[in-house]
Amino acid sequence: MLTGETLQTIQTxxxxxxxxxxxLVGMDLEVKDENGDTIATVVVSEREAxxxxxxxxxxxxx
Numbered sequence: 452m453l454t455g456e457t458l459q460t461i462q463t464x465x466x467x468x469x470x471x472x473x474x475l476v477g478m479d480l481e482v483k484d485e486n487g488d489t490i491a492t493v494v495v496s497e498r499e500a501x502x503x504x505x506x507x508x509x510x511x512x513x
Contacts, residue, residue, distance in 0.1 A: 461509045471500055
């Protein structure tokens with residue numbers, strides 16, 4: 452998988468989405484609201500990304 456390539460997009464309970472992309476230092480998570488507007492972008496470690504996805508009831512695809 453290439454850096455920056457979309458790894459996975461999940462729907463959140465509030466009808467928004469989180470898109471995960473691999474970076475050189477972890478995972479870039481782009482959070483969008485129900486209208487598709489980006490409301491946050493954050494880079495977290497892969498471990499933190501896995502924890503977040505599990506909390507949302509979804510397994511992060513590696």
